[in-house]
Amino acid sequence: MIKETRITLKNVRKINPEKIEEYIKAGGYLALQKALTQKPETIIDEMLQSSLRGRGGAGFSTGLKEKFTSDACKTCTDRFIVCNADEGEPGTFKDRIIMERDPHLLIEGIIIAGYSIGATRAYIYIRGEYYQSIKRVELAVKQAKKAGYIGQNILGSGYSLDVEIRLGAGSYLCGEELTLLESLEGKQGYPRVKPPFPAEKGLFGLPTLVNNVETLATIPAIVEKGAKWYLTLGSKDSPGTKIFTLSGDVEKPGYYEVEMGASLRALIYDLGGGIKDGGTFKAALLGGAAGTFVDQSVLDTPMSYDLLKEKGAVLGSGAIIVISESRSLPEMTRSILDFFKHESCGKCVPCRIGTAHLVQMFQELTTKTSETKPTLDDMINKAEYMSKTSLCPLGQSPILPLQSLKQYFSNQF
Amino acid sequence: MNVTQRLKNFTPDKDNLLLILHDLQSQNSQQYLPPENLKAVAKYLNIPLSAVYSVVSYYSMFSLEPRGKYLIRICKSPVCSMLGSTPLIDLLKQNLGIALGQTTSDGLFTLEVSECLGKCEMAPSMLINEQHYDGLTVDRLEKILNSLRVKNSD
Numbered sequence: 033m034i035k036e037t038r039i040t041l042k043n044v045r046k047i048n049p050e051k052i053e054e055y056i057k058a059g060g061y062l063a064l065q066k067a068l069t070q071k072p073e074t075i076i077d078e079m080l081q082s083s084l085r086g087r088g089g090a091g092f093s094t095g096l097k098e099k100f101t102s103d104a105c106k107t108c109t110d111r112f113i114v115c116n117a118d119e120g121e122p123g124t125f126k127d128r129i130i131m132e133r134d135p136h137l138l139i140e141g142i143i144i145a146g147y148s149i150g151a152t153r154a155y156i157y158i159r160g161e162y163y164q165s166i167k168r169v170e171l172a173v174k175q176a177k178k179a180g181y182i183g184q185n186i187l188g189s190g191y192s193l194d195v196e197i198r199l200g201a202g203s204y205l206c207g208e209e210l211t212l213l214e215s216l217e218g219k220q221g222y223p224r225v226k227p228p229f230p231a232e233k234g235l236f237g238l239p240t241l242v243n244n245v246e247t248l249a250t251i252p253a254i255v256e257k258g259a260k261w262y263l264t265l266g267s268k269d270s271p272g273t274k275i276f277t278l279s280g281d282v283e284k285p286g287y288y289e290v291e292m293g294a295s296l297r298a299l300i301y302d303l304g305g306g307i308k309d310g311g312t313f314k315a316a317l318l319g320g321a322a323g324t325f326v327d328q329s330v331l332d333t334p335m336s337y338d339l340l341k342e343k344g345a346v347l348g349s350g351a352i353i354v355i356s357e358s359r360s361l362p363e364m365t366r367s368i369l370d371f372f373k374h375e376s377c378g379k380c381v382p383c384r385i386g387t388a389h390l391v392q393m394f395q396e397l398t399t400k401t402s403e404t405k406p407t408l409d410d411m412i413n414k415a416e417y418m419s420k421t422s423l424c425p426l427g428q429s430p431i432l433p434l435q436s437l438k439q440y441f442s443n444q445f
Numbered sequence: 446m447n448v449t450q451r452l453k454n455f456t457p458d459k460d461n462l463l464l465i466l467h468d469l470q471s472q473n474s475q476q477y478l479p480p481e482n483l484k485a486v487a488k489y490l491n492i493p494l495s496a497v498y499s500v501v502s503y504y505s506m507f508s509l510e511p512r513g514k515y516l517i518r519i520c521k522s523p524v525c526s527m528l529g530s531t532p533l534i535d536l537l538k539q540n541l542g543i544a545l546g547q548t549t550s551d552g553l554f555t556l557e558v559s560e561c562l563g564k565c566e567m568a569p570s571m572l573i574n575e576q577h578y579d580g581l582t583v584d585r586l587e588k589i590l591n592s593l594r595v596k597n598s599d
Binding site: 364 | 458459460461462463464466467490496499500503504505506507518521522523524526527528559560561562563564565566567568572575577
């Protein structure tokens with residue numbers, strides 16, 4: 033029986049998220065006080081040693097991102113930290129829980145990360161439909177300003193940081209970091225060509241650190257307890273904890289923070305209470321729409337970035353959509369392909385046309401009886417072409433679910 | 446609503462554009478951005494009207510058409526579809542007598558579908574204006590619509 037290990041969710045349902053006093057009483061803002069007595073480089077070193085990887089889905093080293101941003105353009109007078117709170121990957125709701133239930137933890141993480149790279153301003157980009165999150169984070173920023181954690185000369189350290197909240201307006205694509213920056217500049221959400229990466233040329237062309245909510249909410253604990261402590265949690269290739277969000281055909285859907293390396297079986301059966309209504313496990317979709325389907329042979333694989341990769345699967349945002357035997361995988365696949373078609377921005381032709389083609393091909397694959405109908409392989413070829421010729425992760429994603437369907441469920445098509 | 450007055454709550458920087466549009470739309474009783482608003486914003490930020498229009502038309506939360514008093518956005522993402530949002534969308538269309546994207550003739554309801562609303566643990570889910578309704582069933586959905594109608598029948 034596995035148990036939860038809560039770091040980013042430690043205060044959830046324990047404190048009143050609208051009261052800064054309660055957060056402080058629970059040990060809040062101590063990590064910030066400690067951080068401000070250290071050199072920024074020391075904090076970045078600690079992050080590097082902790083091996084923390086971005087929790088938004090891409091899994092890039094947080095410490096390296098900080099180092100690149102800190103080292104970029106030494107003559108620039110401004111640099112920014114941006115919190116990516118544009119959560120929109122289907123099946124993912126972890127960032128919402130942090131923002132709604134413990135917004136000060138996020139803010140503390142932002143200030144520490146901002147200090148480590150010498151940021152002059154922070155932006156929190158929250159998706160427009162997250163009304164409750166927006167309300168809670170707005171209130172928390174106001175309280176933190178009043179208490180002297182945000183603003184000029186924070187706690188007498190000489191470091192100053194402004195924090196502003198910006199809202200998305202219903203575009204999945206803006207969750208991609210470069211597209212998010214376009215949106216932050218008041219433009220349409222079209223992806224940018226990379227390189228340059230945000231560390232070098234980000235918001236308004238200046239060095240910018242873009243981090244996910246969960247990543248930032250992990251930082252205070254690492255600063256407070258040290259990288260060595262963090263490394264004792266989780267598995268060797270993926271230290272620490274991760275929030276997994278269970279949904280679909282599971283008895284107890286919800287958010288669970290566990291040490292990395294927990295098995296899918298433990299998550300679904302120990303924490304999630306098993307398949308709903310005594311059903312049988314058929315598949316899980318890991319990482320959302322831009323994720324991978326797996327069958328029961330992956331149930332005992334430790335959930336870590338590299339071990340899942342060996343199985344042709346991704347950890348992604350931590351979404352686990354549980355699918356019971358009674359469900360039709362073609363139906364799920366159709367829904368995912370529709371999603372990509374709807375969210376493609378149209379900038380890259382292969383993605384704009386390709387996402388529509390995939391929907392049409394799948395329709396033919398599942399309804400036509402003739403021998404000339406497209407096969408899953410045809411669709412994978414198309415998706416591979418798209419992934420090589422599209423600028424952003426949207427066009428690069430349909431290949432993931434399609435390839436995993438071929439690997440694990442080719443008999444269903 | 447005095448647009449000029451509201452605009453003064455924001456510094457005239459282009460990166461405030463989305464915030465300004467959200468603000469003006471939320472103040473509009475028909476939940477949309479009329480042409481005169483877009484012109485005022487373009488003037489205030491000193492950017493071309495086309496730049497404002499391109500942003501409004503790109504983001505799905507903004508509307509150039511008047512919408513109902515109650516904006517229904519029901520989630521059709523993979524989790525909600527799997528747990529039954531498709532028949533609920535059909536029910537909404539039938540009950541309201543409108544297609545997706547349309548507004549009822551009494552101006553009460555607008556029906557839209559949305560991608561993942563992030564309430565997957567309580568799917569199927571929808572928003573009516575800023576209020577979440579989760580764990581929807583046919584029965585519940587009918588009750589919600591009826592209670593809103595009753596509330597507005599006077």
